[in-house]
Amino acid sequence: MSTLRQIVIVGGGQAAAQAVDTLRRRGYDGGLTLLSDEPHLPYQRPPLSKKFLAGSFERDRLLIRHAGFYSEHRIDVRLGYRVVQIDRDQMQVSGADGSKYDYDALLLATGSRPRRLSIEGADLQGVHYLRTIADVDRLGRELVPGRRIVIVGGGYIGLEVAATCRERGLEVTVLEMSDRLMNRVVCPEISSFYEEEHARRGVDIVCRASVQGIHGDEHGRVRSIICSDGNQYIADIVLIGVGALPNDDLAVAAGLDCANGIMVDAHCRTSDPRIYAAGDCALHRSHQCGGSVRLESVDNAFEQGTNAALAMLGESPRMPAIPWFWSDQYDLKLIIVGLSTGYDRTVLRGRPFDRSFSVCYLRDGELIAMDTINNAKDQMAARKLVGQRNRPILDRLADTSRPLRDCF
DSSP states (O other): OOEEEESEEOOHHHHHHHHHHHHHHHTTSSSEEEEEEEOOOOOOOOOGGGGHTOSOOOHHHHHOOHHHHHTTTEEEEEEEEEEEEETTTTTTTETTTTTTOSSEEEEEOOOOOOOOOOOOOTTTTEEOOSHHHHHHHHHHOOOOOEEEEEEEEEEEHHHHHHHHHHHHHHHHHEESSSTTTTTTTHHHHHHHHHHHHHHHHTEEEEOOOOEEEEEEEETBBBBEEEEEEEEEESSSSSOOOEOOOOHHHHHHTTOOOSSSSOOOOOBBOOOTTTEEEGGGGGEEEEEETEEEEOOSSSHHHHHHHHEEEETTTTOOOOOOOEEEEEEETEEEEEEEEEOOTTTOOOEESSOOOGGGEEEEETTTTTTEEEEEEEHHHHHHHHHHHHTTTTOOOEEEEEEETSGGOOOO
């Protein structure tokens, strides 16, 4: 049984919720405090840009656990509580209101925040970012059919919001700085497929678009976006989705090792053995890509929240799982299994025309990742095959009459 008397968790997302759940399920009976700067209990974020923004997902369904869980398991939850300092010598965290909480073990599950643009007009009314329930509430009130929204960034968030807005009857333009959509996470074939799908639905996709400024009217309301090539795009609403940054300010100020995230080991332990980090804010070594990565995914937050809790209790961590991600756009479900970093070859399984196909990513002949679109069979097989250093037989891999498992 753990000798820890008091565990404090800072954060209000999947990693925080998973950690408190694991601690109680594994028999931890000491003090357990969860501090979140949001006014809501820990909730799911993936639906925010999809069904919740579309109005087809009720607010209560976002909650990972309802209020009764926390009271039943004697978890002291403080909502709207902003931690401003970690005193490592005193083993204490301080809030903006001056209150303090002692800890024997501390978990930082502080997540990430949207990367903001430092350009003229970025603070005009009608300019939005999307990360929280409050962000969706503000944006959702403006999504009136017929209005024009310009989305800066052609990644997951931008494209999911574009799909939702088209289905709600808005005119949509997506401005992407690079030469293709989702360029950091998918191959050109997937990018082209999604560009064509969005264009078919009426979305105006503009790549190689470098935003220089946002212009407003006399009332301080956004009216247009100006790009470096001189093109102007009229907008009633602007959404900026250009990536996320880790919320590691507390850790940096406390002197913990950080580098685009809070550096942790396989036990989610930071450079201070009494402090752990998990989820979007944590940077960890990946055996698959051979370097350090910070993964922004529910699956990673779930795994690291569990492992941090196990480590606090003196138990061994779970073996690292192969990371996976998903994106819902219209009736298309993209699931990415593994990390394609450093791939040197792709093999297409199926035809994009059929709107159900897969792309295999190879490095030195080994299958390292796979993207599937509306292809559950390949996706389920990829969960088992990716990461095993398997070498597929290439002339079989493209043959969709063969199950994926029979291509090795």
